[in-house]
Amino acid sequence: MSSELTSDYTVVHTKSKAFYERYERKDDLQHQTHFCPGCGHGNIHKMLASAIEELGIKDRTILVGPVGCGVFTYYYFDVGNVSAAHGRAPAVATAMKRSSPEGIVISYQGDGDLSAIGTAEIVHAANRGERITVIFVNNAIYSMTGGQFAPTTLIGQKSTTTPGGRSAATEGYPLHVCEMLATLEAPVYIERVGLGDNKQITQAARAIRRAVENQVRGVGFSLVEVLSPCPTIWKMTPVEAQHWVRDVMEKTFPLGVFRDRTREAQPLPQQKPAPPLEEIPGILGVADADLPEGNAHAMEGSREVDLQVRIAGFGGQGVLLLGEVLAEAGLDAGLEVSWLPSYGPEMRSGTSNCHVRLSRQPIDSPLVAMPDVLVAMNEPSLRKFDASVRPGGWIIYNGEAFPREYERADVHVLARPFTRLADELGDPRASNMVMLGALLGIADVLPQASIDAALRRLVKNPRWVALDERALDRGRKIYKEAHEGVLP
C-alpha cells in the first residue's frame, strides 16, 4: 500500500494481534490457515482473537483446544494453549481456571467434541458454574473425520453413517445444548448465534466478546454456540453453506439468548487458589519430615539383593501395610523396590494380597509369581499361594499349626499363632508386624535404621509405633528361636 493512498485513512480492521504473525504448521504460506475455503472456524477464530485483543487479555488467556478441525488453535493464537482429550476440554479448563484464577480460560469445542463424547464434561462444568468461557462450534456433523452423523445432525440430514438421512426413530433428535444447559441454575450467559448472514455474523462477534468479557469480570460460566458452515462436508459452495445456516439450520437450532444474568451477576468471590506444591504433603499429612528421604540409609557394599515377597490375608489384617513398610524400608536403604497391592472392593474381610520386590537391579516386573517368602495371614491365603513358593523359600503362616495338606518338602515353614502373640503384646492388630519381624529375620537384607524410618513414615500414631516396634522385635525373636538365617 502506498503512503500517498493511505495518508487520509486509518486501519480499522486487520489481522488481530492475538494471532501469530506466521503459523508454523506449514512450510509455505504461513499466514494462511488450514481451514477449507468458507469454513466457519476461521470467522470464529477471528472474533475470539479480536475479543482477546480488545480486552487486553492476551497474556493471561489460556485456550483449551478441541479434537476436530479446530484442534490447531495452538498454531494460530498467540496465547497459552492446552490440548485436551476428545470432549474433555471443560474438565481441563476447570483445572486451568482453578489453578490460575487470574487466567482467562476459554474452551473451544466442536459439536462432535462438546455434544457427543464430551456431554458429561460440559453439563457438569456448566452446573458447577465454572468461571470459564466456552465457544461451541456447531456444524451439525463430524467434519474432520469425513462427515459422520453427530448428535446435532438435523432430522433428514444425510451423513456417511445416516445415508438415508437422520431418522428420529433410530438416531433420536438433534441435541439442543443451549436449551439443555439453560435448565441449570449456575450458568450466567448462554446464547446461540449463527454465521448465516451479515447480521448474524455481527451478532456472533458481539456474543463471543461478551462471553469472554464475562470471565474478565469474573461473573461465571458463559457459553456461546455458533452455527457454523462446513461447505466441504455439506457439499455446498461457501455462499450456499452460509445460506443453509440461516435458512435450514436455524429452524432446528433457533438463535437467541437462553440465559443472561450478566447484568445482575456480581463477580463471584475469588476461589481459593490451589495450594502451592510444597504445601500439598502437609495437607495430605505426609509433610516433608515424614516424606521418604530416599536412600537415607543407603547400604554400602555390592551384596546382591533380590527379595520377592507375597503377603496375603483378609482385608483389615494389615497385609498392605506390612508390604508398604517393607518396600519403604527398601527405598530408604537405597534399593529398587516395587509394591503392588491386589484386593477386591471390600475394605474389610475380603481377600487381600500384595507383591513386594526389593532389588539392587532395576525391577522388570512388580508381579511376584514365585515368592521367596510367602506371608500367609490365614488359611485361605495359604491354600491359594502355597504352591507358588519358590523351592528353598519360606512360608510364614499365621496359625497354631501348619496344615498337613499344604506341607511341602522343598520349603521352610515358620508357623506360629501370630495373632495371639500380638494380642499378648497389647493388640491383635499388630500381628502383621510380628510377622514382618519374622520375615526380616529370614531375609536379613535391610538395616535396622531403614526399618525404623519406614515405620515412622507410615505409622502416624506414636503409641502404635511403639507397639509395632515391640511386635517387630517379637517376630525376630520367634524366627531366631526357630531357625538361623538361610536366605541371602
Add this chain to the structure above:
Amino acid sequence: MEAQKRDRGLLYIDTDECKGCGLCVEACPPKVIHIGERLNHYGYRTAVYAGSGCTGCGICFLVCPEPGAITVLRATSPQVGAKRAPAAGVEGESSCASN
C-alpha cells in the same frame, strides 16, 4: 487516485492468503468486491477490490474466514468521506455492528 481518496473506506486483499470462498463478495453492501480471474499460489481465484466505492463498513473483514486476508481502512478527515457517500455505503455502515 483522486476518486479513491474520496471514498470513505479503503480495502486491501492479500491474494496469497485469500482462498476465494466468495463470502466477502456476497456480503459487501456496495458490491465493490468480485472474484478475479487470476489464480493465486494455491490455485484459488481470489477476491479483488474494484478499486473504489468502499465505505469502510468492515463487514467483509468479519465474514472473511482468514485472519489477515482483508484489511479495511477508513477515512480519517470528515471531508474526505463527505464528498462521496453512496446510498449503498450508508446501508453498509448501519449493518456493521462491530464498528
